[in-house]
Amino acid sequence: MGTSLTPEFWERFALLLFAAMGVTFALAALFDALALRRQSRRAHRPPTEPVMPPRAPHRPRTSDHRTSVHT
Template sequence: MGTSLTTEFWERFSVLLVLALAMTAILTAVFTALFDTLTARLRGHRSHGTAPRVPHPRVRDDRRTPVHH
């Protein structure tokens, strides 16, 4: 017993597909913006609480390490 898909099915399917794609794009944009804002705030709070890093001065050592055989 085979059934064929009607034009009404394809119309509803295409409308629902377009709505699903639109909602996915909108929600992705919203959550990306919220995540970026949250990340920026967390980095901003963290940088105020710690002292800036001071690079460790490198000591130049021209001496060679002895090799024992």
């Protein structure tokens, strides 16, 4: 069954290969543009709420005052 690959086969193969490459590059560019657009929208949006609430300032205890144990 030794069939040889004809010039017509190689022409169609090359045509389909380049068509597939073109579709791949076009879709990749489209998805990249959509990803960049989504990322820039998120960067310009102000945050809705803080992640952690602000903490109260730490007050050091004084060592010269002791709490009474008797009431």
